[in-house]
Amino acid sequence: MLSALDSMHARRSIRVFEPALVPAEAIRRIVDAAGRAPSSKNTQPWRLFLVQGVALAALRADYLAAFDAGEKPRPAYRYSPDPLPPAWQARAKEVGIGILKHKGITREDTAGRRAHDRENFEFFDAPHVFFLGTDGAAFGHGTFLDCGFILDNLMLGLASLGYGSCPQYSAVSYPDILARHLPADAGTLFIAGLAFGTPKQDAPVNSFQPARLPLEAWFQVVG
Ligand SMILES: Cc1cc2nc3c(=O)[nH]c(=O)nc-3n(C[C@H](O)[C@H](O)[C@H](O)COP(=O)(O)O)c2cc1C
Numbered sequence: 001m002l003s004a005l006d007s008m009h010a011r012r013s014i015r016v017f018e019p020a021l022v023p024a025e026a027i028r029r030i031v032d033a034a035g036r037a038p039s040s041k042n043t044q045p046w047r048l049f050l051v052q053g054v055a056l057a058a059l060r061a062d063y064l065a066a067f068d069a070g071e072k073p074r075p076a077y078r079y080s081p082d083p084l085p086p087a088w089q090a091r092a093k094e095v096g097i098g099i100l101k102h103k104g105i106t107r108e109d110t111a112g113r114r115a116h117d118r119e120n121f122e123f124f125d126a127p128h129v130f131f132l133g134t135d136g137a138a139f140g141h142g143t144f145l146d147c148g149f150i151l152d153n154l155m156l157g158l159a160s161l162g163y164g165s166c167p168q169y170s171a172v173s174y175p176d177i178l179a180r181h182l183p184a185d186a187g188t189l190f191i192a193g194l195a196f197g198t199p200k201q202d203a204p205v206n207s208f209q210p211a212r213l214p215l216e217a218w219f220q221v222v223g
Pocket of ligand 1: 011012013014095120166167168169170171192208209210
């Protein structure tokens, strides 16, 4: 098992998975540990759904049908400012180009780019997907922070045991479809999905690791 620090270094977004299931016992261990995440006043505002097997196949089919019918994503919240500040936009563009390059898709390859987009809506064909939600009537900005802690714990817990994951805003593109498939309370706000499983080792896109800014660009010691 990797240490916390080693897990942080080892984790990266995985976009091609082996079909094999992660043992239920390992998933339970990871979820149990992830639930130790802190939250303001210990409110633990998250709800987590693990979707797999025939339930995931049915959800995937409805997501792909919506995507193929050209339905615009209709997430329940806006993730980022629109437009992004120019420096953020530059990094976002670099990631987009990097992913496509590692998949052998050129800028001119419209069909290839659409096929890549489509893979988001089949959750990268992962054998499992977590869906993270919270109470849509009660949330504040800090609720997203609390939920982010558990999402990161899940990713790091998976990485510590050698599994891979991809956090996905795209997985909450159609909240009405999620509401039909998941036993969520009415009014649940779906925040993100997390596709996970065993990484396919020889898939070039899985080796893609977007660069990080040097520490000096965002970290300052005061005093
Ligand atoms: C909340 C969240 C949502 C994301 N949504 C998507 C997504 O829908 N599709 C995707 O391919 N990657 C998605 N990503 C992955 C980011 O592109 C990725 O984390 C970033 O480029 C850094 O790369 P790394 O995770 O490999 O370190 C998401 C990441 C986060 C944190």
